[in-house]
Every structure is written in structure tokens, then in C-alpha cells.
Amino acid sequence: MSAVARRSVCVAVLAGTSVLVASPTAWADFVPGGEGTASETQVEGDREDQAVSATAGAVVYDRSDNGSGETAGPVAPATNWTPPACYYAPKYTPDQLQTTLKPIWEAGSTGYEWDAEQRDRYVNGHPYKDFNKEKSGEGYWWDSYVTPGREGDPGALDCTKDIFWVDTNDDPPADIPQAITPEVLAQLAYAEIRVPTTEVDLAPENATKVNLPTWAWLDADQFKSVSVTASVPLLGVEAATTAEPVSVDIDPGTPDAKTHPASGVCEIGNGRIGEPYAKGKADETPPCGVTYLRSSGDGSYQLKATVTWKIHWTGTGVAGEQALPDGAFGGEQSVVVQEIQAVNR
Structure with missing residues (x-):
């Protein structure tokens, strides 16, 4: 057998x-x-x-x-590593x-x-x-x-x-x-982590224009750490695995666009990603956003925002925080891009 x-x-x-x-x-x-x-x-x-x-x-x-x-889901490790x-x-x-x-x-x-x-x-x-x-x-x-x-x-x-x-x-x-240890518990807890899908705030909100910078941001209440603790009480061991959001990668959904910054990766700062649009900034370059170079026609582009989560853990008998592979989770949203209409007199 x-x-x-x-x-x-x-x-x-x-x-x-x-x-x-x-x-x-x-x-x-x-x-x-x-x-x-x-x-x-x-x-x-x-x-x-x-x-x-x-x-x-x-x-x-x-x-x-x-x-x-309903929109929360598991983080996907950035490498080919998977929990046991x-x-x-x-x-x-x-x-x-x-x-x-x-x-x-x-x-x-x-x-x-x-x-x-x-x-x-x-x-x-x-x-x-x-x-x-x-x-x-x-x-x-x-x-x-x-x-x-x-x-x-x-x-x-x-x-x-x-x-x-x-x-x-x-x-x-x-x-x-694979025998249960605090590290294995941390890896099992990793598999249980659930993070919200990412839908960034955009300005203009409903439709943007060709060559007009579109601002994108995420506020702190949408962007916070989550954690799961795994334990075996019979053995008196446990580990807490925490996922901490650090950046969002903006994919405009078309090659006919420029991201801001050019890498498309917006880092977290002051508890949020990017900066909310304020009146009078229409011609400024946003710290996080996208400029579309071509109209979406009768349809829309599918902008995808993928958050990178730093994963770390603490456990019984282990000194300090220990790292696990980064995770990622994202979501798509429709963006309508219109031509700027010129008026000839």
C-alpha cells in the first residue's frame, strides 16, 4: 500500500x-x-x-x-511561496x-x-x-x-x-x-488573512478627459492593517500574522496612458495613499494618478489598483517581528475617458 x-x-x-x-x-x-x-x-x-x-x-x-x-479576499504571495x-x-x-x-x-x-x-x-x-x-x-x-x-x-x-x-x-x-511551531502557525495564519478589494477615489469622479490628470487616492479608513492569530492551546503556542498596506500599483487598463509617478506605484504616507483632489489643482500633476492619452470611445478602461501588503508575524518564544513574503490584492473599476470638445466660433 x-x-x-x-x-x-x-x-x-x-x-x-x-x-x-x-x-x-x-x-x-x-x-x-x-x-x-x-x-x-x-x-x-x-x-x-x-x-x-x-x-x-x-x-x-x-x-x-x-x-x-463581500469584497474581501486572500492576499496572493508575491513569490511562488505558499503557506503549508x-x-x-x-x-x-x-x-x-x-x-x-x-x-x-x-x-x-x-x-x-x-x-x-x-x-x-x-x-x-x-x-x-x-x-x-x-x-x-x-x-x-x-x-x-x-x-x-x-x-x-x-x-x-x-x-x-x-x-x-x-x-x-x-x-x-x-x-x-511541517510540524507545528510558531513559524508554521504564522504561515497558516497567512493563508487566513483577508483584505478588502481596492477601489481608489478618483477625480474627476464619473468621467475624465484626454490629457487631463486624474487624481487617485485611498484614505486611512480604507487602508489599514489586518491580522489573524493561529494557536494550538494544547501546546501553549501561538503566532499572530499581520498584513500592513504599504503601496498601491495603478494599472490604467490601456497602454495609452501615463501614470503618476511613472512607476505606477504610489507609496503610503500620512495614513493614506495619494492626495485628494482640491479645487484649483486641475492642471497640476497628482502625486498618485493617471493621465489618459486616448478616449475610451463608447466604452471604458478597466483601471486596476493592486495593494502590496507587508506581512510579518510574532509568536511564542520568538524575539521581535519576523518577515513573511509580501502579499498583493487588487480590484478593477471602470473609467470613462472623453475627448475634450472644442467649440469653433
């Missing part, structure tokens, strides 16, 4: 488990391999009451400082592992050779004896989880290591990069 097939057999019991916990750092009657108790979380301050959910009984997410709304599609975390006590594996062996559906190897590994002392029952309460059996929403990704099949034991307060083996 292939390693992937073996993994599917062992983890199918827990594939869809979800729980709610009573606070961002509290565990809801969870034991590895079991189910939590559903409840609501009230977050203090000016946040609304929100539920904090857990994936398959391992990782708890606090999304109360995350972006929201699978990871390892506590799943079973010794008794629960026995309850999970023995029926599989007795059914014989996985083949005599594999069943014998598994019995040797977990029962006969090579290297574990009797499911490590003599260590009950001193640690947990760790197994793989697939990150929600990543089930179809090729990376979801990367976690093929056999179920392994980790003593309480010990670090997981260093040769397992």
Missing part, C-alpha cells in the same frame, strides 16, 4: 472535525482525536462578537482583527491511537505486510511499545492534517510521515518541517 493511501486510512476518522472555543487562547474540552464543545466567543473592545474556529481539533484561529465583507497545505500536530492519546489502528489491522484491508509493520512499530517496541501507554499523560501522538481549503493541492500529499510520539514540553523532531 502506498504512503498516501496509508495516510488516508489513518486520518479519515478526523477529516471534517471542527470546534468552537470560548476564547482565543482557550481549548474547548479538546483531546487529540476527539471533538471540542461548540460555544461563542465575545471579544473585548470595539470588536463584534465573533466565533473562533478550530481546524480538525488542532489549530485555533482568531480572525477578529481580520478583513471582512498540510502540517503535523497532536492528534491521539495512546488509547485513542489503539482504538484507531486496531480495527484497521483486524479488517485486513491494508494488507498483512503493512499491518505487521505497524504492529511492530506501535506495539512490539520498534520503537514504541503498547502504543506508549506507559507515557499516558506525558505526551501525544502527532499525525498529519490537511489545511482547510487546500485539500486538492499537490502539497496536501506531502505529509506522509508515520504517526510519531512527542513528549509534553518537547519540541517536535527538527527533520519534520
